[in-house]
Amino acid sequence: MRVVAYYRVSTGAQEKSGLGLEAQVDYVHSAARQQGWEIVAEYTEAVSGTVAPQDRPECKKALAHGLPLLVAKLDRIGRDVGHIADLMKRTSLKVATMPLADNFQLHLFAALAEQERSFIASRTKDALRALASRALEGDASSLAKVARRSETLARGRTPANRAKAGEAVQQRVTTWLDTVQDPVDLCIRKGARTLPQVAQCLNEKGVPTSRGGEWSPMQVKRVMAKLSLSF
Structure with a gap:
């Protein structure tokens, strides 16, 4: 054909x-x-x-x-x-x-994928709410993260600006996940069967993490979970 x-x-x-x-x-x-x-x-x-x-x-x-x-x-x-x-x-x-x-x-499949993207966006919002909840309970790590987010969002004083900032953060996360989905999936399809192997594959391909560094097995695990990928 x-x-x-x-x-x-x-x-x-x-x-x-x-x-x-x-x-x-x-x-x-x-x-x-x-x-x-x-x-x-x-x-x-x-x-x-x-x-x-x-x-x-x-x-x-x-x-x-x-x-x-x-x-x-x-x-x-x-x-x-x-x-x-x-x-x-x-x-x-x-x-x-x-x-x-x-x-x-x-x-x-297209309809299911559209629904999955909606689920991912919902999970991201849930994670942010959970982070805020732990901060309120006094968790030091969560407090620090919320403080950094608050400092960033404070640049826009109005509720509308704060909402836009939150949407921008979520959009950046979604966009970055889109850029790494194919490389991660391809590493798995080419034979990577463990988290360290996927991390090594991505590093060899020069695919950066969200912070521009090299991949670790734990980072691979988190991203694969967000993308619903498995071995």
Whole structure:
């Protein structure tokens, strides 16, 4: 079967590092070899997943071939279920990490992924509330963390500004998790079976932690839990 490969990296960290793109190319070409698909063309662009696929210049070129569209992971074509459903009316979609899934199954996966993102956002809010609760109970470590957050949020004196600051923090966490999901998943798929092995794989690839340092097994464990990844 002849297919057209499409890669999307988000604007910002992924676009600058190229790590998201490297993982996607690996996924796509591995799936093509395993399934016997012939990749006749490849298109790449840096654009937000909130933009409909049909409104992206490079995606338009890919769709113009009239062939099945092959992406590394479902969220690379989009994060909006409506956008994905509309795209499936126009072409057959193939996903490297789920090569045997048909359009109906992919639609279900997209809906589940959207729900999972909502759960992640909810868990982040719950964690912040738990931190505040422990601080009120006198936990020294939590008090220090809340103090740092309060100092940052205090720059915006109004409730609206404080709310915006909190949303910005949550958005940065979500964005960073998006940038490391593919590298972590790829390390596991390439044979890493322990937390130290995943940490070593990420460090060898030059993938930085959220603070720009090297990975430790404990950091890997926390990130895998947030991303719902397992061995």
